[in-house]
Amino acid sequence: MSKIQKIDRRDFVKLFGLASGGILLGCTATTVEKKFKPAIDQDYFAPNLFVHLEKNGNVTLIASRSEMGQGIRTSLASAIADELEADWQYVSVKQAIGHEKYGNQNTDGSRSVRTKLAPMRRMGAAAKRMLITAAAKKWNVAETACKAENHHIINKNTNEKIFFGDLVEAASQDEVPAEETIQLKKVEDFKFIGKTLKSVDLDDFTHGTATYGIDVRIPNMKFAAIARCPVTFGTVKSFKKDKAAKVAGVEAIYEMPRLIPPTGKFFGMLGGVAVIANNTWAAFQGKLALAIEWDKGENASFDTEAFKKTLTERVHKTGKLVPGSRGNVTTAFNAAEKTVAATYHVPFLVHAPMEVPNATAWFQGDKIEVWAPVQDPQTARSELAHFFEIPIEHIIVNVPFLGGGFGRKSKSDFVVEAVAISKKINAPVQVVWTREDDVQHSFYHATSAQYLKGGLDSSGKVTGWLQRVGFPSIVSSFKPLSDYASGFELGQGFINNPYDLENFRLESVKAEANLRIGWLRSVVHIHSGFGINSFVDELAFAAQKDPVQFRLELIGKDRILTGKSEFPFNSKRFKNVLTATAKMANWGVKPTKNHGFGVAIHYSFYSYVATIVEVSVVDKKVKVENIWTTIDCGLALNKDNIKNQLEGAAIFGMSLALYGKISTKNGAVEQHNFFDYQMTRMKDAPKIHIHIVDAMKEPPTGVGEPGVPVMAPAICNAIFNATGERVRSLPLADLGMV
Amino acid sequence: MKTTLSINGKPYAVQVPKDMPLLWTIRDIVGLTGTKFGCGVSQCGACSVLIDGNLTKSCGIPVAAAVGKEIFTIEGSSENLEFLRQAWNDGNVPQCGYCQSGQLIAATSLLDATANPTDKEIDNVMSANICRCGTYTRIKKAIHKAVALKNETV
Numbered sequence: 103m104s105k106i107q108k109i110d111r112r113d114f115v116k117l118f119g120l121a122s123g124g125i126l127l128g129c130t131a132t133t134v135e136k137k138f139k140p141a142i143d144q145d146y147f148a149p150n151l152f153v154h155l156e157k158n159g160n161v162t163l164i165a166s167r168s169e170m171g172q173g174i175r176t177s178l179a180s181a182i183a184d185e186l187e188a189d190w191q192y193v194s195v196k197q198a199i200g201h202e203k204y205g206n207q208n209t210d211g212s213r214s215v216r217t218k219l220a221p222m223r224r225m226g227a228a229a230k231r232m233l234i235t236a237a238a239k240k241w242n243v244a245e246t247a248c249k250a251e252n253h254h255i256i257n258k259n260t261n262e263k264i265f266f267g268d269l270v271e272a273a274s275q276d277e278v279p280a281e282e283t284i285q286l287k288k289v290e291d292f293k294f295i296g297k298t299l300k301s302v303d304l305d306d307f308t309h310g311t312a313t314y315g316i317d318v319r320i321p322n323m324k325f326a327a328i329a330r331c332p333v334t335f336g337t338v339k340s341f342k343k344d345k346a347a348k349v350a351g352v353e354a355i356y357e358m359p360r361l362i363p364p365t366g367k368f369f370g371m372l373g374g375v376a377v378i379a380n381n382t383w384a385a386f387q388g389k390l391a392l393a394i395e396w397d398k399g400e401n402a403s404f405d406t407e408a409f410k411k412t413l414t415e416r417v418h419k420t421g422k423l424v425p426g427s428r429g430n431v432t433t434a435f436n437a438a439e440k441t442v443a444a445t446y447h448v449p450f451l452v453h454a455p456m457e458v459p460n461a462t463a464w465f466q467g468d469k470i471e472v473w474a475p476v477q478d479p480q481t482a483r484s485e486l487a488h489f490f491e492i493p494i495e496h497i498i499v500n501v502p503f504l505g506g507g508f509g510r511k512s513k514s515d516f517v518v519e520a521v522a523i524s525k526k527i528n529a530p531v532q533v534v535w536t537r538e539d540d541v542q543h544s545f546y547h548a549t550s551a552q553y554l555k556g557g558l559d560s561s562g563k564v565t566g567w568l569q570r571v572g573f574p575s576i577v578s579s580f581k582p583l584s585d586y587a588s589g590f591e592l593g594q595g596f597i598n599n600p601y602d603l604e605n606f607r608l609e610s611v612k613a614e615a616n617l618r619i620g621w622l623r624s625v626v627h628i629h630s631g632f633g634i635n636s637f638v639d640e641l642a643f644a645a646q647k648d649p650v651q652f653r654l655e656l657i658g659k660d661r662i663l664t665g666k667s668e669f670p671f672n673s674k675r676f677k678n679v680l681t682a683t684a685k686m687a688n689w690g691v692k693p694t695k696n697h698g699f700g701v702a703i704h705y706s707f708y709s710y711v712a713t714i715v716e717v718s719v720v721d722k723k724v725k726v727e728n729i730w731t732t733i734d735c736g737l738a739l740n741k742d743n744i745k746n747q748l749e750g751a752a753i754f755g756m757s758l759a760l761y762g763k764i765s766t767k768n769g770a771v772e773q774h775n776f777f778d779y780q781m782t783r784m785k786d787a788p789k790i791h792i793h794i795v796d797a798m799k800e801p802p803t804g805v806g807e808p809g810v811p812v813m814a815p816a817i818c819n820a821i822f823n824a825t826g827e828r829v830r831s832l833p834l835a836d837l838g839m840v
Numbered sequence: 841m842k843t844t845l846s847i848n849g850k851p852y853a854v855q856v857p858k859d860m861p862l863l864w865t866i867r868d869i870v871g872l873t874g875t876k877f878g879c880g881v882s883q884c885g886a887c888s889v890l891i892d893g894n895l896t897k898s899c900g901i902p903v904a905a906a907v908g909k910e911i912f913t914i915e916g917s918s919e920n921l922e923f924l925r926q927a928w929n930d931g932n933v934p935q936c937g938y939c940q941s942g943q944l945i946a947a948t949s950l951l952d953a954t955a956n957p958t959d960k961e962i963d964n965v966m967s968a969n970i971c972r973c974g975t976y977t978r979i980k981k982a983i984h985k986a987v988a989l990k991n992e993t994v
């Protein structure tokens with residue numbers, strides 16, 4: 103972590119376009135990149151976290167995050183407020199733009215709280231020290247005679263107090279206190295951290311005044327829709343535009359060539375035919391009126407049903423051995439009392455955030471300004487610099503609110519599209535995807551097949567574990583012909599299988615990509631969580647053991663796997679979330695008629711999660727009745743936000759288990775909109791019970807994603823408990839169960 | 841078509857094709873962006889508005905059908921909407937917030953028609969609205985809370 107710096111007035115204006123004075127502190131939170139991510143051109147070493155104190159007492163956190171529903175802005179603000187001893191009503195959050203001065207703004211991987219909590223706290227503490235110093239000078243007393251409380255500095259001897267705002271001028275003359283003199287509060291003294299805090303954006307959300315990407319309005323802007331080839335990477339052969347040109351409001355129609363990203367980074371854009379109009383609807387109508395003949399290209403025969411068969415055949419044969427395997431499973435299986443084997447499938451999935459991909463761009467010859475709901479404005483910026491050959495310092499990416507992201511909005515293809523059109527028409531333009539575009543042209547969560555085989559000894563102990571997996575790799579989106587899962591993907595729950603297994607073998611099989619592949623909330627953990635939790639349930643049944651007890655034994659004795667991670671896996675915490683959930687759900691009680699209970703546990707993004715689900719199955723139709731989830735995510739920054747996240751993850755995981763499926767015929771996605779890519783709705787929503795483990799002394803770990811991977815397997819295990827029927831292939835809708 | 845729309849009690853002169861969906865007229869022509877686009881095919885409720893008090897998906901009706909009627913959007917204010925807003929606030933309902941305009945409008949129409957709805961009645965009306973972030977539990981609780989807040993004040 104870098105030093106906290108005071109930002110001088112000139113830089114201040116440059117950074118924020120604000121002429122106001124006050125104190126502005128900045129520091130850099132460095133993040134260790136744990137996940138594959140396209141390379142970015144430049145290194146940055148500049149502050150990415152700021153806190154601004156004004157004379158009127160306002161404290162503004164300038165957040166280097168894209169808001170995407172994780173309430174992260176509120177959580178980070180609480181850290182500053184706590185150390186500063188601020189009054190919550192003076193605290194607000196401003197969104198940073200995608201400038202390298204703001205450091206890495208990528209919001210993937212549940213990393214945000216993890217890496218930014220400590221620096222946030224230190225900045226709050228530093229600002230407090232500066233205010234105390236100013237007050238002490240004024241009163242001519244020692245600093246130790248002063249304390250901060252509720253937005254005032256108090257003279258402990260006389261009980262006099264001065265409002266923060268009234269000290270700002272004097273404090274801004276001072277230097278930032280030396281790093282080693284900054285003292286942080288004790289966990290037990292937290293006022294905001296770990297408490298229930300309301301989102302700082304609530305009023306905007308309930309009045310329709312929050313500006314999302316799609317709400318951005320620039321004078322004289324146009325609106326554009328793009329017809330893209332139904333088959334991935336297909337191109338325009340020819341098109342007729344007469345009908346489209348006649349749609350009232352349509353102003354121009356252009357063919358847009360595909361922009362192919364250089365190997366290893368960026369997303370490019372698909373290309374197609376763009377319809378530019380003076381309102382969104384005209385652009386949509388114009389697009390529908392186009393008659394396009396496509397050259398469908400090499401993915402034209404891609405059929406997901408056939409691919410599922412191919413993948414299944416592959417996982418039924420020996421694959422490539424993955425380093426990290428240990429022991430000898432063959433001997434273990436030979437010596438086993440019993441072996442169990444099963445094959446599991448997850449289909450392609452799409453994110454479908456409520457706000458469709460969209461971007462507003464203004465190409466102005468020597469500079470580009472963009473307003474776009476992106477999870478990763480830095481990559482967007484580098485990508486624009488690459489494709490449009492504009493120096494990166496002349497590119498501004500403003501990040502408005504995101505109406506959900508779930509991984510879709512970390513790919514900046516829609517931003518590239520907007521800039522390409524703006525350049526062509528020489529005017530600001532907003533590209534809006536229809537929901538059909540979103541469903542049919544995404545970066546999909548990959549489909550997978552897994553084969554698992556396990557051996558049990560006579561006491562029901564697991565003696566060997568073989569797992570073969572195949573899924574198209576995310577890397578294929580950056581490097582063609584990446585036909586095997588990459589190391590970072592297998593590191594999401596497969597190779598770091600948390601069970602105490604002496605004989606463990608992981609194999610990877612070929613899986614080529616015929617769609618664009620991307621990451622979706624909890625990424626590969628969806629596969630590992632489903633395969634492993636379903637299979638452990640099958641083993642428990644074969645061993646005639648209680649599924650919770652069986653898992654506790656399988657996790658094994660208390661141990662901490664250190665390795666290189668700053669967040670070592672602790673088996674005790676894993677067992678603890680399971681026991682806590684079992685207690686909360688009253689595990690062991692016999693289910694009522696037609697009901698069943700299922701359990702799943704998963705370790706992801708350094709957090710420990712256990713879920714128990716109760717389903718009822720009547721006439722083969724499944725209803726999820728109750729969900730109990732426990733998370734141990736270390737220091738819980740904002741408990742109500744974490745709870746909200748886990749409730750949301752339960753619904754998200756339910757949607758994918760019950761309905762989620764993207765399929766293709768002749769290379770084209772068959773689903774269109776919410777009527778055939780369905781979501782869980784309120785009438786199907788279960789009762790959700792969340793428990794957050796009190797682990798305030800542990801560093802904070804992920805909360806947005808870890809609640810997802812447990813849902814599908816817990817539901818399927820509950821169905822087995824209710825009916826004796828195993829669901830090994832998602833979604834339930836395919837089996838007529840919803 | 842040249843006409844005047846009445847939105848939240850204010851007149852707005854517009855010139856639009858008469859088959860343009862009300863949603864896009866409100867967003868792109870009138871310039872009120874609180875009403876959201878989610879699907880365009882009456883599946884998600886993000887575009888919900890009230891027309892003469894009736895809950896309507898504005899993506900699904902042409903602007904011509906709203907002429908001469910009173911259109912109510914999230915930028916407006918009504919007794920029930922204000923109680924709902926407070927309850928949404930108290931329950932910290934939104935995540936990304938995008939669907940919440942539509943959720944609040946749908947909930948307003950529910951309370952306008954049913955003073956104290958049961959869970960089932962809430963499910964019936966609110967299941968037309970998708971929240972991809974999954975805030976259903978909180979929405980339901982907040983609707984009950986709004987009723988309680990209202991009862992406290994009478």
Ligand code: FES
Pocket residue numbers: 876877878879880881882883884885886887888897898899900
């Ligand atoms: S946008 Fe109208 S219902 Fe979805």
Ligand code: FES
Pocket residue numbers: 171456505506934935936937938939940970971972973974975
């Ligand atoms: S809060 Fe994000 S879609 Fe409802």
